[in-house]
Amino acid sequence: MTIQTIINCWKAAGACHSMNRPATEAETRAAETKIGVTLPPPLREVYPLFNGGWVLDLCFFPSTPRLNITR
Secondary structure (H helix, E strand, O other): OHHHHHHHHHHHHHHEEOOOOOOHHHHHHHHHHHHHOOOOHHHHHHOOOOOEEEOOOOOOOOOOOOOOOHH
């Protein structure tokens, strides 16, 4: 199963989720600089698809603090 397959399933779930807009490459690099760590490739795959959100009880934190996850 790919990350894109998971995202498609989440989108199909409608009211069971909330997703922020995708992160730009610049936002992802800025987050890496701020925390002093290069994100692993699977996590870097997620941020261009959505930048934080929730599905049921799973919360995925945004790379940029200005984005809020609302439930």
